[in-house]
Amino acid sequence: MARKKFDEDSDNHDRWMVSYADFITLLFAFFVVMYALSSVNEGKYRVLSNSLVNAFGRIPSAPIKGDPPPSAPGLPRALPPQRQRNSEALRREKEQLTGVARNILQVMAPLVQQGKVRVTQSQRGVNVEINASVLFAPGDAKLSSESIQALKAVADVLKDDDHVIQVEGHTDSVPIRNTQFPSNWELSAVRSSSVVRLFIESGIAEKRLTAVGHGPTQPVGSNETAEGRLRNRRVSVMILSNLPETATEVPVATPAPR
Secondary structure (H helix, E strand, C coil), X not given: CCCCCCCXXXXXXXXXXXXXXXXXXXXXXXXXXXXXXHCCCHHHHHHHHHHHHHHHCCXXXXXXXXXXXXXXXXXXXXXXHHHHHHHHHHXXXXXXXXXXXXXXXXXXXXXXXXXXXXEEECCCEEEEEEEHHHXXXXXXXXCCHHHHHHHHHHHHHHCCCXXXXXXXXXXXXXXXXXXXXXXXXXXXXXXXXXXXXXXXXXXXXXXXXXXXXCXXXXXXXXXXXXXXXXXXXXXXXXXXXXXXXXXXXXXXXXCCCC
């Protein structure tokens, strides 16, 4: 029987194109993934990073663009330049006001020791609280001759300073009604104005001064006792801080839909 002869298949020289196409597809997918990673939303990345930290504890993370470089362990983290300037200005202002307070304490030392003058310092500034009995006769707004020297000593401390000064008059709750002062409001306002006028005459610039009358509305003691009423009758000389306050605009409320 004759053997049938088959032609051997010829080699296929185009098989390399299949592998090449697969390689190009994988390379395209790789670059798509790399592009997606490079344009990740930073806000979403922060949320994801914080969630991972809360879930697994503190773990080192890659810095995000715009973040300050991490500080070495054990060393204080450096403040941004603006915060550094604000902190330095706050420190200088506090030191300056502390110096003013010490000078006033020195010139009014006898009255401080007698408990008739109190000097305190806060973020608002320095408050010199003077009992009204040192300055005025009961129901009167004319400065006594003994108080003028003490107030002039305070003016000598403040006249070369640049802080704004607010003089505040206070009374107790006992009503006053006479031809000169219809109420405690008028009495407190005229008393603070008397101190302001003396400060102007002693060389303090008028534009730095303000007179305010609070009447009996801000007591520091009980009006039910003689001692408390004595404390409430006072004049406060406020040396206000020069640091500007940060104003925040109040948004307009949008009416709820009906």
